[in-house]
Amino acid sequence: MTIKEVCEKYNITADTLRYYERVGVIPPVTRTAGGIRDYRDQDIDWVENAICFRDAGMPVEMLIEYVKLFQEGDTTIDARANLLKEARETILEARKKYDIALEKLDYKIGRYEIAQKTGILSWDDCDDSGAKRKKHQ
Amino acid sequence: MTIKEVCEKYNITADTLRYYERVGVIPPVTRTAGGIRDYRDQDIDWVENAICFRDAGMPVEMLIEYVKLFQEGDTTIDARANLLKEARETILEARKKYDIALEKLDYKIGRYEIAQKTGILSWDDCDDSGAKRKKHQ
DNA sequence: CCTTGACCTGGAGTCAACTCCAAGTTGTAG
């Protein structure tokens, strides 16, 4: 698979793919005799994983660390497992924040909808604060 | 509440709080006669919201837009409601990616744990690719 | 063989979101 095809498959730029390889977010990609990247199944899996974990907010630095350990071989199994567990916690934490934001958003959107339907607006309906505080007064 | 107290409450730096105010992520904060920030309940609510939505990956740009609309008054109710709904979709999309990453991670961690328990390691157990492809061969 | 378009590399540039700094002001304790 050419770099272009991988770009289209994952909707990502060639520059980003080359960058990932250059800094070690993915291991070196298979090349043709002429030195042109020829993404094979395994290369594509690394790309897919990289994109997946980047999309979940994992820093490039951590992906590099994982690839580095992977390339060092079987002696790094424990370290890799720990890295993944740490990543799991990080992502769970982050997702919790998304849930909190969604809750807040749903509450606000609800208030806006009431305001829109009734045509009645007040600080309490559309402010970022009043309503909530009023409740436990 | 002083800037320091707000920093401690939300575990954020004073520079970030001033930056948020400067660029309009939050409206101007109440000041003392001498010009020192005195965060009142409403100011704190804006801070809390800003942090919450930033934590959910909302760009500063969008928070600025919301505050701008809010300051323009009741005529922007619809625009604000739309902004919030758009934000909701964005956050839902992002959270989906977190779920996918978590699924992938759990699968990998599971494989690593088996490898660690049995002491048997193979490409299939610890690689980022082989196992998955093997399944549907 | 020659052109033309996709690909290559190393390095510089950009962007969002802070983060740091210098030079000056405020406010409290002694």
Next chain:
DNA sequence: CTACAACTTGGAGTTGACTCCAGGTCAAGG
């Protein structure tokens, strides 16, 4: 009234993650 810590501003610097570019190479069509 004087230290001195905590605050202020405007502006410059940093960081992470790309993104762009110049100058050169590869490969398929004519």
